[in-house]
Amino acid sequence: MTAGPEEIAAAVARLRAGGLVAFPTETVYGLGADALNAEAVRAVFALKGRPANNPLIVHVADEAMARGVAAAWPEQASRLARAFWPGPLTLVLPKAPTIPDEVTAGGPTVAVRCPAHHVTLSLLLAFGRPLVGPSANPSGRVSPTTAEHVRESFTEAQVYVLDGGPCRAGIESTVLWLAGGPPRILRPGPIDAEQISRVLGEPVEPYQAAAPSPSEQPAASPGQLATHYAPRTRTILVEGSDVESTLQQTTGRAVVLSLTRDAPPPHTTIRLPSDPAAYAARLYAALREADASHADLIVVERPPLTGPVWEAVADRLRRAAAGPAGDESGGKSAR
Ligand code: TXA
Ligand code: MG
Numbered sequence: 001m002t003a004g005p006e007e008i009a010a011a012v013a014r015l016r017a018g019g020l021v022a023f024p025t026e027t028v029y030g031l032g033a034d035a036l037n038a039e040a041v042r043a044v045f046a047l048k049g050r051p052a053n054n055p056l057i058v059h060v061a062d063e064a065m066a067r068g069v070a071a072a073w074p075e076q077a078s079r080l081a082r083a084f085w086p087g088p089l090t091l092v093l094p095k096a097p098t099i100p101d102e103v104t105a106g107g108p109t110v111a112v113r114c115p116a117h118h119v120t121l122s123l124l125l126a127f128g129r130p131l132v133g134p135s136a137n138p139s140g141r142v143s144p145t146t147a148e149h150v151r152e153s154f155t156e157a158q159v160y161v162l163d164g165g166p167c168r169a170g171i172e173s174t175v176l177w178l179a180g181g182p183p184r185i186l187r188p189g190p191i192d193a194e195q196i197s198r199v200l201g202e203p204v205e206p207y208q209a210a211a212p213s214p215s216e217q218p219a220a221s222p223g224q225l226a227t228h229y230a231p232r233t234r235t236i237l238v239e240g241s242d243v244e245s246t247l248q249q250t251t252g253r254a255v256v257l258s259l260t261r262d263a264p265p266p267h268t269t270i271r272l273p274s275d276p277a278a279y280a281a282r283l284y285a286a287l288r289e290a291d292a293s294h295a296d297l298i299v300v301e302r303p304p305l306t307g308p309v310w311e312a313v314a315d316r317l318r319r320a321a322a323g324p325a326g327d328e329s330g331g332k333s334a335r
Contacts, residue, residue: 003162014160022136022150024164025115028143030133038100050139055105056132058112061124083199086116088173088190109179119164170281192308229319231291235298237321252296276309
């Protein structure tokens with residue numbers, strides 16, 4: 001059931017007391033806390049098991065609230081906010097002094113976005129303050145796209161969940177560097193470099209997968225590193241033409257995520273839509289479903305990777321398949 005005024009009032013009370021509230025967005029569910037309350041922000045890191053050097057996105061109701069979060073608001077930010085907000089574009093800007101260091105992992109910049117979901121816009125207006133909101137999953141795991149997914153990870157005592165139905169876009173927002181020098185995509189998402197470039201009237205540096213760096217201080221974009229969005233079951237990404245031979249070599253049972261074919265028994269199949277936006281919207285729920293089926297292996301058939309949304313999907317698939325299953329150890333702070 002979609003949250004109404006009563007649930008929003010309860011969520012505001014929880015936030016005012018320094019508690020945590022999961023909120024729906026068009027991308028994935030966020031794990032919300034008062035962005036101006038350092039202790040509440042620390043509780044978000046603790047509950048997720050998130051490394052302290054991976055900064056959080058601050059969610060705002062509108063451009064006016066965003067201006068309070070950033071120390072500088074360039075003309076480019078205004079243009080992009082007008083064109084894409086509320087929506088899946090996160091802007092990285094110099095941080096205002098009122099934003100606690102915990103939010104930005106001690107760094108001088110802050111990521112800010114206005115989510116396109118009426119429940120969360122109502123929440124932000126009723127609360128009257130910005131909210132941090134990493135995806136509402138344990139660090140490194142698959143992001144939640146339904147309220148039920150959030151409840152699978154956290155208890156109602158830990159997190160008050162606002163139900164806003166399934167997320168429309170299904171993958172995380174595009175993150176854009178706007179804190180000096182040319183605008184640059186730090187994380188690919190539903191809005192691509194070309195769309196941004198058209199609005200700005202200047203070139204935008206496309207996303208480049210980061211080379212692994214040995215020391216990850218509040219990095220340019222820590223979330224870019226491998227081993228993220230990972231199911232617990234071993235997950236591999238294979239070409240469509242290799243699915244059959246892969247299955248022949250598999251001992252035990254595999255779940256195949258496929259656009260085109262059904263796997264022979266004992267393997268099972270989850271079919272995904274061939275439209276890129278529909279594929280993205282379904283992907284995380286499908287990975288969770290595959291994980292829950294206790295198969296020995298998840299085989300993801302590589303979708304035809306052309307076009308903007310596919311680029312963001314390909315990024316998530318690479319990470320889902322990158323990590324050894326169940327690896328929650330330190331090392332790479334890619335969670
Ligand atoms: O769609 C989304 O963005 C969702 C919904 C809930 O809004 N949120 C989300 O948050 O995906 P999270 O914490 O899972 O991912 C935030 C990403 C990470 O890759 C992080 O490194 C990057 O944004 N980020 C945050 N602050 C940054 C900053 N100051 N500079 C560069 N990257 C930053
Ligand atoms: Mg996340």
